[in-house]
Amino acid sequence: MGADHTRPAPSTPPGVRRILVATVVPLFVLTVIVALVLWPRDTPTKDTGGDVPRYHGTVTRVVTEPCPPTPEAPEGSPGTADGPCGTVTVKVEQGPDAGQQVQTPVPAGPGAPTVAVGDEVVLVELTDPADPTASSYNIAEHQRGEPLIWLVALFAAAIVAFGRLRGLAALAGLAASFAILLTFVVPGISGGGSPLLIAITGSxxxxxxxxxxxxxxxxxxxxxxxxxxxxxxxxxxxxxxxTAAAHLTGFGSEEATTLSMYQRDVDLHGLLLAGIIIGSLGVLDDVTVTQAATVTELAHANPGLSRMQLYRAATRVGRAHIASTVNTIVLAYAGASLPLLLLLTADSRPVGQILTSEFLAQEIVRSAVATLGLIAAVPLTTGLAALVTTAGRAPEADPVRDPDPTPKPRPAVDRDAALEALSAGRPGTPSTPAPARWPDPGRSTDTAW
Structure with missing residues (x-):
């Protein structure tokens, strides 16, 4: 996460380093203590009694056929069942029937996978409630492990090839992020902890x-x-x-409603806040690192800039960054909620009612709050960076203390003396006197190729 700025930062005065250490270390220690207090210890055990066995298999044959007519079709509806119909032969690779060929119906219905010979699929074994000894197989989905592994390997190789050691460190940071999310944030919220407090601590x-x-x-x-x-x-x-002003409950999505059915003690309102905070962290990381690096680079390029000049120049960069990042945030949330946006055309209610409904109102709040936090990060980080960068300067070296900061004109230099100095040869080589004037004042002084 975050931008990459590889130029080593100038040395910081010891006093400033001590102040930063005295500020950052207690905050880190406090974060670790709170994380240890909130760390989930009694996570709820999963009830696996109703899980359907799943086995891997390979499709060896697909036979399609016309679907039979529906015996009791409502008036005005098609007389045949929704296709496709037929059978699929699958070689089972796991479970009690490993190595055998089994037949399954062709997957049908909304979201059903389309299978062909050679596809690697996941089979579910269904048991007949009336006869527990009788079972059948159905195709649930495709196996996605191998393509995902190749994609992740390409992702990691590209980062390391481009970023080298910094890219390797970024991958380690990404692994640490997922480790914290999967071992602290998710189990802590599942265990009934405060989602807001856990999200801030985990972030x-x-x-x-x-x-x-x-x-x-x-x-x-x-x-x-x-x-x-x-x-x-x-x-x-x-x-x-x-969220309190908009009276959001957190039940704005089908996933939240389904989660409430499985875990009744989860605070969905707090879960909504936790999602906003965690979703904002990655973008905040990029903006704050960029602003701190911008101030450092400006001070390195022009040590004569005052604290206020550094702040104003870096803030101009931050404005340009925010202008593009805000669009990124909104489009990211819009892409994740594209099915909800389609309801604007499919729903017959007025647009005002749709926009103020729970499922769209929480997306609006999510985008607006994340953007406000992002905008606040620019002046906050830029001001801190300007203070740290200019700290320790000698009073005479800081232009902000100069009562007359206007540039001083350079002393006038005699033209003939300047020409003589420029035309003088190097030490140890014979010099030729410079002409008092250019031979042809109207001629271009550019060197010909």
Missing amino acids: ALIMFVVLYLTHGITAQTSVAVLGTLGSLVLTGVLGSLA
Whole structure:
């Protein structure tokens, strides 16, 4: 996560480093303590009694045939069942029937997979409730393990080939992020913990690990950490206020409703807030690291810039970054919620009622809150970076202390003396006197090829 800025940052004064250490280390220790207190210990056990056995197999034959007429079709409906119809022969690779050929019906219905000879599929074994000894197989879906493994391998190879050690560190940070999400955030929320508190703690833990692992332990990274942490807290506060003002319950999606049926003690309103915070973390990471690096690079390129000049110049960069990132956030949420957006054309209700309904209102709140937190991250991180970068300067070296900061005109130089100096040869070589004037004042001084 985050932008890559490989130029080593200038040395930070010892006093500034001590202040950053005194600020960041207690925050990290507090995050670890809160994480240990909230760490899930009694996670609910899964009830596997109703799980249907699933086995891998390979399709060896597909036979399609016309679907038989429906015996009791309503008036005006087609007289045959929805296709396709036929049988599929599959060689079972796992389970008690491994190595045998079994027949299954051709998958049909909405979302059913389309199979062909040679496809690797997943079979489910269904038992007849009336006769437990009788069972049959159905095709559930395709096996996706091998293509996903190749895609992940290509993803990792491209990152390491381009980023080298920094890319390897980014992959390690990504692995740490998933480890924290799967071992702390998800089990903690499933165990009935506060989703908002767990999300903020987990996001802060991810932020500390990923930023320092990817960008190194520097003052610039510490500024990005402080800016990200402050923006995360602000995002959580804004999210709480916005969801309370909009009276959102968290039941705005089918997944949330299904989850409430399996785990009744999950706080879906808090889960909505947790999703907003975790979803904002990746974008905040990019913005804060970029702003801290921008201030550092500007100060490195022009050490004479004052604190306010650094802030204003870096803020202009941040405005351009925000202008594109806001569109990225909205499009990301729109892409994830595209089926919901299609309801704008399929639903017969007025557009105002659709937009203010639970499922679309929570997407609007999610996008708006994430954007507000992102906008706040720019001035916060830029101000901290300007303070840290200009700290320790000598008073005479900081132009902000100069009562007359206007540029001083250069002293006038005699033209003949300048021409004589430019035309003088190197030491040890005979020199030729320079002409008092150019031979032809109207001629171009560009060297001919």
